[in-house]
Amino acid sequence: MIAVTGATGQLGRLVIEALLKTVPPAQIVAAVRSTEKAADLAARGVQVRRADYNESATLDDAFTGVKKLLLISSNELGKRGTQHRAAIDAARRAGVELIAYTSLLHADTSPLGLAGEHRETEAALRESMVPFAVLRNGWYTENYTGSLAPALEHGAILGDSGDGRISSAARVDYAEAAAVVLTSDAQSSGIYELAGDTAYTLAEFAAEVAKQSGKPVAYRDMSEAEYKAALIGVGLPEPVAALISDSGTGAAKGALFDDSRQLSKLIGRPTTPLASVIAAALAK
Structure with missing residues (x-):
């Protein structure tokens, strides 16, 4: 049994889709806060269980019988460390044999403000004594293509990344990597620095x-x-604006660059090119 938290989120749904290619739906658990939002998954035979990071009893129920767990990081900034620790503790109580966690690229050394809660979670994983895999995801290319409409309207893409090179990849690339780790005994515990095969500056992105x-x-x-x-x-709310602008400054310092190509090696194909993600976004 494989469980995915945040299964109705953008990444979670893609992970479920990747798993369904090789795993029977009855062996997949979509752990979600709102079961109503996962009705389509239930219709396909996926087990849908309520799991709220803030309610440990729901986590205990959701992880019952689960062998491998993908812990997708919470989107509640400032609460994530506590929430993730609750999920890790519940996984340990349930006898989960592997926890895979979506962390941040080079989280141990990253200057990004985002990195703090990821480092806290990685420490909790080490302390749990449960075997784990850390998927240190780089930037999603969709972080930029999601705001193309105003860029086209005003003729400008704003940022504070300077000439920093960004090794982003498509969200589906990271989802496939998570599915590989969850389904392959050969690709289990360890730390994976995951990023796109090629890097670009925001000036090149705009071009x-x-x-x-x-x-x-x-x-x-x-x-x-x-x-x-x-x-x-x-x-945008001030905390979100602060986080995004801080990330841009970090990118200028190289925080979003990685040329190890661990992601493409893991998924067995090149990562999705920047041009392809832009083309898909423009076609919507």
Whole structure:
């Protein structure tokens, strides 16, 4: 039995899809806060169980009989360390034999503010004495293509990453990697630094968008404070704006670059090219 937390999220759904290629649906558990949102998964034979990081009893029930668990990091910033530890403790009580956790690229040395809670979770995994795999995911290319509409409207992509090179990959690439780790005895415990095969600057990203869209789009580099203010100006909450602008500054320092190609080796194919992700986003 393989369980996936956050199974109705963007990454979680892709992991479920990847697992269904080789694992019978009855052997997959979609652990979710809202079972109603997973009705389509239940219709396909996947076991849907309620699992709320803030309610340990639901975690105990959700992980019953589970052999391998994918712990997808929570999206509640500031609460994730406590929430993840609760899930790890429940997995230990349930006798889970492997916990795979979606961490952050180079989490142990990353300057990103995001890294702190990931380091805390990795420490909890080591303390749990349960075998684990750490999937240190790099940036999703969709983090940038998700905001192409305003970029095309205004002819600019804003950021504070300077000339920092970003080794992003498509979300589906990371999902397939998680499925490989969960289904292969050969690819089990360990730490995986996962990133795209090639890297780009945001200026190069903007140039590719301009090329494919046929519209003038350029990258406008800003200071961290300016970029944060711009994000707040378009309606993002201050903590989220601070996190994004901090990540951009980290990218300028090389925090989102990795050339080990562990991701493509794990999934057995090249990672999805930047141009392909941009093309898919423009086609929507």
